[in-house]
Amino acid sequence: MSSVTVSGPRPRFGGAAARLAAVARLTWPVRICAALLVLVVLGAVSAPWLAPYDPASGDLSSTLAGMSGDHWLGTDAGGHDTFSQLLAGGRTSLLGPLGVVVFSTVSGVLAGLFSAWRGGWVDALIGRVLDIMFAFPSLLLAILAVALFGKGLGAPVVAMAIAYMPYTARLVRGLTQQEKMRPYIAAYRVQGHSGTFIALRRVLPAIGPTVLAQSTVNFGYALLDLAALSFLGLGVQPPTADWGAMINQSQAAVLEGQPLSAVLPALLVVVVVVAVTVVGEHFGDRLSGREAKA
């Protein structure tokens, strides 16, 4: 007789205790990221009340100031208070990607769901159109839109939403095709439910969480793209505050040895993109894990 313990991962059991253990094991980085996001969003939302200075008007008497009691994070070459600009810039920098994600998700879900649910030649046609749309790089499409419709937030957001739509549509199409094959969907048909009801009220909620996880990740990419556009001077125009635009405006400041007004918005862009991606992917992993278990 002998006794041994087999090494290896602990087996997975259902039950609340196991789920609690999984949450406790996984969430610390996710929790930090989520907290950072909440902080940034709160700052952006309450910018008008929190900002000590008007972010749009510069005080030419104190340009390129360092950190001080008057200007916590210094000022740029135009004398704009960096802290106030960061807060106010958060609004446009977050609002833009939000618009992209909302528009691309809604249109992508409708296109993907309709395509997969109808099937046949409709699905084949929509699939081809999506393939063609994939060929357009989002940033170039946005620059084209700016060339046609002028600078600002509106044109690039619309252009990028169109460029992002195929990603969501393809995901939704695949998930719907998969879900459509499941016996419980056949059971709904046998019970007499209409196709529209099953697609919108049963399939959509089933695939919704996975689509939302993808959209969260898309938000990060859109934020990065829009910031790049602003940095190139094609996006939001001064005096409206924006993180990408701030980096652009602060090139002189960097040369003058006061890089805070360039470094901080860049850092915020990175932090928000990383945090959004971490939270989104955690969300997605958990969903796919649940799928695998079921």
Added chain:
Amino acid sequence: MTGSARAALLAVDGLRVTVPGAGRPILDGVALTVRDGEAVALVGESGSGKSVTARTALGLFPAGADVSGSVVVGGTEVVGAGSGALKRVRTADAAMIFQDPRAGVNPVRRIGDFLTEPLRRIRGESKAAATARALELLGAVGLPDPPRHLRQFPHELSGGMLQRVMIAYALTADPRLLLCDEPTTALDVTTQAEIMAILARLRRERGLGMLLITHDLDLAAAVCDRVYVMYAGRIMEAAPSDVLIAAPRHPYTRGLLGSAPPLTGPLARLTPIPGAPLGLAETVGGCPFAARCPHAVPGLCDTTEPEPEPEVDGDSMVACLRAAELGASLIEETQGESS
């Protein structure tokens, strides 16, 4: 018994497997023997631990499990064995056939490559020798056109044909013991008969011992010499097949027999076992079957663990506190039904 004189190919004794977080052990005090050339069945419902038991013979234990007891395969102790000993067991002593043949093959490799790989890599045979042996094995499992099958991909074969390829694959190791884990559950009934015929012939021609894992008590009794009945990780009853069917001594065995509708004879209403098989999360105090047993005595069966009582011949045992009292009445019930 003459059987006892034969060497044991597989001897499991006092096997206990526990995993953290479970309410009961996966296996508890499992003991069974498969002798040279003998066909033995391990019957149970889902979660009974029958597959886990078979896997231990290849040194495959659930991840994170605490294992105690003994599993001896062809003279080698598997529990706590090093990788060298395990490799010897897996490549020379025992081989396993699984329920779903498609899960066990690489879909993009030809049958020929799949079969010759172990021959060349483990036994070090030349390519020509390995191919010749693969052809011979495909013939031995009754496939009609071995040279053509060598060039085929798994998807070109039906489930029954692919299961025969898996048997041929198991034979590449030239094992003495064949572990068959529900080998026909995914197949049609007529294909099941075909696979069972091949296994019977292989056993006769090669003197293989077989451990058949199945949920089908009728199949087990029809093709095996002896049957072990498992429930919730324990052996409830063991007996020669005909004895087990005609005179079950454990209420669980009796319940299983009463659950299957008969194909011939009078058709009475089924007497199913109430409730559902015990989950891994549930705890056991006393007999694990007590909660579903029509003969359970409160205060006895749910508190006292039944000790397995072996018979004098060593081929039968029953783990029931009330086996002696119930003996005659269980047999009467069974025979009343089949007459």
Added chain:
Amino acid sequence: MTAPLLEAVGLRKAYGANVAVSDLSFTLEAGGALGLVGESGSGKTTTARMLIGLEQPDRGGILVRGKPLAHASRLERAKAVQIVFQDPYLSLDPRLTIRAALDDVLRLHGHPDRPGRIAELLDQVGLGEREAAARPRGLSGGQRQRAAIARALAVEPGVLVLDEAVSALDVSIQAQVLNLLADVRRETGVGIVFVSHDLAVVRYLCDEALVLHRGVVVERGPVEALLQDPRDPYTRLLISSVPHTGWSPEEISKQRRALIRG
């Protein structure tokens, strides 16, 4: 003369060159139970899917109480024929509790007293309050299949198609569900089409059976007569393939080869 409960006339279904079902006809009287027996590729599942309208026959038609199913509305069809699938875990919506799933069907069909009917259904299939409040994930295999049966019975269909409905269950649970189905048949008078590969189970539940082989009916008749005096060699093979004491798989294997060659 009144029309039979269910009538299939000359059903044919092909997928490309592969003919799944050819010229299949049968009738089912009210309260009757008909077994469709066959192995994989026999066309029994395709037939079941045609009966519930998930597949359209290439030729032939299905009549329920004399009315062609093809002309029925969605809701009429649902009230005419319902189905219980093989795997209840896959055929129940993972996101709905059993109570919500039942409520969903009843609401669709405009049932006047949904809570009352749900209580009745749960009682009929032997599920309690705890099971009603659970999602499929929280139930055992047998409980899930009971829930699927309750859902199929909710609208009081004329015909209940059971597609290998007990094959995936453990032996002891299978017996419970078989008894439940026998009770349902007796109490509601629902006509049953039982699709299965298992002759013993068909014998337990059905009066008559069709034996299907490669899309063709090779034999039909009362179950007991089929079992005791099978005429077709395939039926004989099927019967002798069922394991029993004194069984010789090698004999059956020879029989099977002869049949494939012939």
